[in-house]
Amino acid sequence: MTTDSMFALTGKVAVVTGGNGGIGLAMAAALAEAGARVMLAARNPDKGAEAVRHIVDRGGDARFVPADLSEPEAASGCIAAVAADEGRLDILVNNAGITARKRPEDLDIAEWEAVLRTNLTAAFACAKAAYPALKASGAGRILNIGSMYSLFGAPFASAYGASKGGIVQLTRSLATAWAADGITVNAVLPGWIATDMGVSARSQVQGLHERIVARTPAGRWGEATDLAGLAVFLAGPSAAFITGASIPVDGGYSIA
Structure with a gap:
């Protein structure tokens, strides 16, 4: 396998939920x-x-x-x-998410329920719906977008944290099942x-x-593009033996 082919996704069809902005885009x-x-x-x-337009202007194919x-x-x-229209589905990125930034007593x-439904239930629903096409692909890939709050707690993120903690466990369950x-x-x-x-x-x-800058070893906030390379790697042939993993992309925040 050449370096180029290790990361090639030519001919693959991907769905990215919440893909019209931020990390998804x-x-x-x-x-x-x-x-x-x-x-x-x-x-x-x-x-x-x-x-x-952002993707097409850069030579990509998007709808x-x-x-x-x-x-x-x-x-x-x-x-x-999508699977029916395109005749296949190879990659699903469950990225869509919302938050409710309140203390639990005020939530x-x-x-x-809105946060859990959008962040966690939708990820399960999309994965389940994608399963037949991903199986038919023979090399299906699902990327679930969690959060640092899959690992940590915060007084203003009880619903968000619960949903993102659930994403990690959902990831492990689906990985073993499929x-x-x-x-x-x-x-x-x-x-x-x-x-x-x-x-x-x-x-x-x-x-x-x-506080974030002081704690993060990289000394900065991340940019959405900092997650782009990992998405390509996990979606491609090089990651065929990686499953059930939860990978922080946080400039070292979670180890500091």
């Missing part, structure tokens, strides 16, 4: 650059069209697929439709990344920026 663009045809599944069509990932049936239907049950079908399932755990969500937290939590 950075991963989608990288998958497209490696040769995959990428479907961006999200709610906002205007933002989706802009994301498609926006409208989907409300907070509704499990809609999530499943989106994946099934409504409806807010809790390894014999040639499907690998891994989790990526972003640290403090300067996405819209991260910047929002920085503006809402006093002193957060300074």
Whole structure:
């Protein structure tokens, strides 16, 4: 296997949920650059069209697929439709996510359920819907996007942390269930990344920026593109024997 073929995704079809911005878009663009045809599944069509242009202008192949990932049936239907329309599905990136930045005593049950439904239930629904096509691919890949809060607790992230902790356990369960079908399932755990969500937290939590920079050995916040290479690696042939792993991408935050 040559160096180029180790990371080639030519002919593959990928779905990236929440792929119209932030980490999802950075991963989608990288998958497209490696040769995959990428479907961006999200709610906002205007933002989706802009994301498609971003990828196409760089020589990639992308299409926006409208989907409300907070509704499990809609999530499943989106994946099934892509597999049917494209005739295959090789890669699923479960990236769509929301948060409710409140202390637990201030968090409504409806807010809790919305976070779990979007971040965790949708990931399961998409994976289950993708399973037949991923099995048929013979080299299916699932990347679930967790968080540093898969590992740590925070007073303002009870619902988010629960959902992302669940992502790690879901990853392990699916990995053991589907390894014999040639499907690998891994989790990526972003640290403090300067996405819209991260910047929002920085503006809402006093002193957060300074504390993060001080604790992170790399001495900075991450950028969405810092996760792009790992997505290509885990989605490609080089990672065929890696499954059930949860990999932090955090500049060393989780070891400091």
